[in-house]
Amino acid sequence: MPVPHFLEVSNLEITASINMPGDIPKKIxxxxxxxxxxxxxxxxxxxxxxxxxxxxxxxxxxxxxRSGCAISGGSIKINGTDILQLPTKARNKxxxxxxxxxxxxxxxxxxxxxxxxxxVIEEAVVHRLMSKTEALAxxxxxxxxxGLPDPKNFxxxxxxxxxGGQLQxxxxxxxxxxxxxxIIFDEPTTALDVTTQIEVLATIKNAIKDTGxxxxxxxxxxxxxxxxxxxxxxxxxxxxxEFGSTDQIINHAQQQYTQELVSIRAMEKEEQAxxxxxxxxxxxxxxxxxxxxxxxxxxxxLHLHAGQTLSIVGESGSGKSTLARVxxxxxxxxxxSIVFNGIELSAGLKNRDLEQLRELQMIYQMAxxxxxxxxxxxxxxxxxxxxxxxxxxxxxxxxxxxxLDQIELGEQYIDRYPAELSGGQxxxxxxxxxxxxxxxxxxxxxxxxxxxxxxxxGILQLLMDLQKEHNYAYLFxxxxxxxxxxxxDSIAVMYQGSLVRFGQKSKVLSPPFDDYTQMLxxxxxxxxxxxxxRILASRTMQSADN
Amino acid sequence: MKFTDSLxxxxxxxxxxxxxxxxxxxxxxxxxxxxxIVSPYDPHEIVGDVWxxxxxxxxxxxxxxxxxxxxxxxxxxxxxxxxxxAATLLSFFMGTFIGFLAAVSGGKTDQLLSRxxxxxxAIPTLIFALVVLSVLPANMIVLILVMGxxxxxxxxxxxxxxxxxxxVMDFVESARLRGEKTLWIIFREILPNALSPLxxxxxxxxxxxxxxxxxxxxxGLGIQPPDADWGSMxxxxxxxxxxxxxxxxxxxxxxxxLTISINLxxxxxxSRTSSLKGGR
Numbered sequence: 001m002p003v004p005h006f007l008e009v010s011n012l013e014i015t016a017s018i019n020m021p022g023d024i025p026k027k028i029x030x031x032x033x034x035x036x037x038x039x040x041x042x043x044x045x046x047x048x049x050x051x052x053x054x055x056x057x058x059x060x061x062x063x064x065x066r067s068g069c070a071i072s073g074g075s076i077k078i079n080g081t082d083i084l085q086l087p088t089k090a091r092n093k094x095x096x097x098x099x100x101x102x103x104x105x106x107x108x109x110x111x112x113x114x115x116x117x118x119x120v121i122e123e124a125v126v127h128r129l130m131s132k133t134e135a136l137a138x139x140x141x142x143x144x145x146x147g148l149p150d151p152k153n154f155x156x157x158x159x160x161x162x163x164g165g166q167l168q169x170x171x172x173x174x175x176x177x178x179x180x181x182x183i184i185f186d187e188p189t190t191a192l193d194v195t196t197q198i199e200v201l202a203t204i205k206n207a208i209k210d211t212g213x214x215x216x217x218x219x220x221x222x223x224x225x226x227x228x229x230x231x232x233x234x235x236x237x238x239x240x241x242e243f244g245s246t247d248q249i250i251n252h253a254q255q256q257y258t259q260e261l262v263s264i265r266a267m268e269k270e271e272q273a274x275x276x277x278x279x280x281x282x283x284x285x286x287x288x289x290x291x292x293x294x295x296x297x298x299x300x301x302l303h304l305h306a307g308q309t310l311s312i313v314g315e316s317g318s319g320k321s322t323l324a325r326v327x328x329x330x331x332x333x334x335x336x337s338i339v340f341n342g343i344e345l346s347a348g349l350k351n352r353d354l355e356q357l358r359e360l361q362m363i364y365q366m367a368x369x370x371x372x373x374x375x376x377x378x379x380x381x382x383x384x385x386x387x388x389x390x391x392x393x394x395x396x397x398x399x400x401x402x403x404l405d406q407i408e409l410g411e412q413y414i415d416r417y418p419a420e421l422s423g424g425q426x427x428x429x430x431x432x433x434x435x436x437x438x439x440x441x442x443x444x445x446x447x448x449x450x451x452x453x454x455x456x457x458g459i460l461q462l463l464m465d466l467q468k469e470h471n472y473a474y475l476f477x478x479x480x481x482x483x484x485x486x487x488x489d490s491i492a493v494m495y496q497g498s499l500v501r502f503g504q505k506s507k508v509l510s511p512p513f514d515d516y517t518q519m520l521x522x523x524x525x526x527x528x529x530x531x532x533x534r535i536l537a538s539r540t541m542q543s544a545d546n
Numbered sequence: 547m548k549f550t551d552s553l554x555x556x557x558x559x560x561x562x563x564x565x566x567x568x569x570x571x572x573x574x575x576x577x578x579x580x581x582x583i584v585s586p587y588d589p590h591e592i593v594g595d596v597w598x599x600x601x602x603x604x605x606x607x608x609x610x611x612x613x614x615x616x617x618x619x620x621x622x623x624x625x626x627x628x629x630x631x632a633a634t635l636l637s638f639f640m641g642t643f644i645g646f647l648a649a650v651s652g653g654k655t656d657q658l659l660s661r662x663x664x665x666x667x668a669i670p671t672l673i674f675a676l677v678v679l680s681v682l683p684a685n686m687i688v689l690i691l692v693m694g695x696x697x698x699x700x701x702x703x704x705x706x707x708x709x710x711x712x713x714v715m716d717f718v719e720s721a722r723l724r725g726e727k728t729l730w731i732i733f734r735e736i737l738p739n740a741l742s743p744l745x746x747x748x749x750x751x752x753x754x755x756x757x758x759x760x761x762x763x764x765x766g767l768g769i770q771p772p773d774a775d776w777g778s779m780x781x782x783x784x785x786x787x788x789x790x791x792x793x794x795x796x797x798x799x800x801x802x803x804l805t806i807s808i809n810l811x812x813x814x815x816x817s818r819t820s821s822l823k824g825g826r
Contacts, residue, residue, distance in 0.1 A: 329723075330719065330723070349723070361723075366716060369715045369716045369717060370716040370717055371717050372734075372739065374738035374739055383724075384724060387726070433720075
C-alpha cells in the first residue's frame, strides 16, 4: 500500500489587496497555482528571491495568511482534511500540535522576559498533550539530542543568555516539543554566521531524520537547501519555475532561471599582483574601542594599493565594520596610524580637509537608510558633485545623468524618490553617489548582503567594471566568502578584533591554513549533494585525531 | 489654474471628518479676515439691553453691557487667531531649531540645552506665565513672546526625540562623512523627515495656544478690555450663568468647535502622511 501524503497543497492561490489612500484598491496575486505533496519524513525546499512567495506559502500551510492577504483559491489538506474548511478553533488546535513553525529570527521570536523552557513547552502544555513535568523532561531530552550545551540547565536560561545559533536550535526544539507531523522552517539559518549555520543545519537535518516529520524548508540559498531537502521547488514572482528532486535541480536544471541560480558564483576576478610602489592606504597597528576600555580592534595592520580590491572577511562581531569606521574617521582609534596617499590622516573626522573626505567614499549595507527618503535621486547624486566640485545648474544635471548611465539606470530616474526603486537599484544609486565625488578609495560595507543573489551579482559586476575603467580601490567588507573569491586581489581575515590572516588572495586561500581560516572556509555551503555530511565527518575525524 | 486643481486634489484626498473641520476653520478664518464687513455692529458699541436673548436683531444675543455678542465674537476671533497663531509659530521655529541642534550636536551641547529645557518645564506653565505677565507691560507682543517661549519647551522635547531617531540613520552619517555643516544636516537631512510628526504637533499646539490664551484672558492677563478674545468673553459673561443666561457658553462653544476642527484636519493629514507608502 502506498504511504499516504501527509500534506497536499493543490492549486493554491493567495491574493493581497493594496489599499493606498487616494488610489483605487487593487488586488495582486502573490502566489499563483502552486501544488505539491509531502510524505512523512520528506523535506521539500522552497527557494526563490525575496518576493517570490516562499514565506507566504509556508504560512499558508499553517492555514494562515498575513493581514491584508487572503487564501483565495485551492486547498491545503493535512492528513486528508482540508484545513481551509476547518473552523478557527480547530485550526488553532492543529497549529503547534500537527504543524509547527520555525521563524527566521529566533531572537525576535522568543519573549525576552520568560525562560527558554517555559516558551518551548508552552504549545504542548496549552493543548494538553503533556503535563508540565512531562513536557519539561521531553524538552531536556531534545536539548541533549540537538547538542545544546548543559541540556539539564539550558532551558532555565533566558533568551539573551544563549548565543544566536543556540537560540535558533532552541526554536527547533520548541517546534518539535509538541510532536508535530510537519515543521515549516522559514529561513532558519539566514541570520547566522557560516560557522554557526553549519551546526544549526546539521541539527535540523538530524532532528528531521530522528523524528520522521515532514518539513518545508524555505530559503534563498540554494546551497543550503541542497543539504537538507529531498525535493526542491524553485519559485519566482509567486509562480513555480521548476520542481524536482534535489539531484535533478542541482545537477540537471532544466529552466534557465534555475541554471542561473545554480551557477551564480562562477564569477571570479583575476588577481592582480601587488605593485612595489607605495600603497594607497596603509593602516598600521590600530587599536580601537567604543567605550575607551574594551578593545574592539587590536593591532590591525594592513594596506591596499590603488586600483585593487581588499576584502575584509569575518563573522559578525569580528570588528570589520569598526575598522571601516576608524578609517573614515567616525571612530578615532586609541592608537595607530592611517596613511592615505602618503599623508597621515588625522584621527577625527572634523580635522580632515575636504579633499581627504572626497577621496574616501563609503557605500552602506542598507541602501534604504543610506539615502534620505525625501530627496530625489537627482538631489542625492547631485549633492556631492556640487559640494566637492562646485558644479551647478545644467552642468550638474548633465554629470548626474552621466552617472545614472554609468550605473545602468538612465535619465528617467533623476526625479524619482528612493522609495520608488527596487533594492538593487537603490544600491546602484548609492554607488553613483560615491562615484560623484570622484574618489580613489571606496569602502563597501556589506553592500550585497541585503540583496538577492542575482541582483547582488549584478552589483558586483558593476563595481568590477567601474574599477577597470576608473581605477578605484575598494575596501570590501563582507561575511560572504563567495563574494570574496569573486572580487578580491588581497584578503584580510578577522576574528574577534584581530587580524588572523592577510595577504594576496591566492596565498590566503591556499593551505597551510590556520585553524580559524580553515573552519571558516570549510563552513561555506557548496552546491553539492552530501557536502554537509562530508564536512561533518571530516571535522569529527579531526577532533578524534586531536 | 494649477493651484485650484492641486487644492481640489488635496481636498478630495481628505476624509469627511477633515472636510467638516476644514469647512468650519475656513468659516472662522474668513469671518475674522472680513470682520468689518460681516459683523452686524461695532463690537464696542452698546446697542441693546444687558443680556438680551437670541433674536433676529441680535443673532447671538447681547453681552453683560448690551454689546452685540456676534460682532464681538467675530472681532475676538481676530485676536484669538493672530495671537495663538503667532505664538505657535514662534514656539515651533525656536523649539524645532534648538531641538534639532541638540540632537545633531549631541554630547555637552545636548546636555546643556536639554537640562535648561527641563528646568523651564519644571515650572508650571500657567504660573510661570502669570508671574511674567504681571511684571511685564500687558501688550500683544509680550503676550506672544511669553506664550511662544513657554510653549517651545514642549516642541523642543518632541523635535529632539524625533531628530535623535533620524540622526543615527546612515544617510545622516553619509552627509557627515561628506563634510556637510550642521545647518545643512538640520535643514536638508533631518527637517524633511521630521515634518509629519511636527505638523501634527503644530495643530495640537495651536489648539493648546487658543486654550492657553483663553485661560490668560479669563484670568485678566490676556487681551485687555474693551478688546475681546473668546476667553475674555467667557469671563465677562460668566456671571450670567447664575441667572440662566447662556451668553458665556457661546464663546466657550466657539473655542470648543475651533479646537475640534483643528484636530480633525490634523488627524486626517497625519494619517495620510504617516502611512507607509502613500505619503511623502
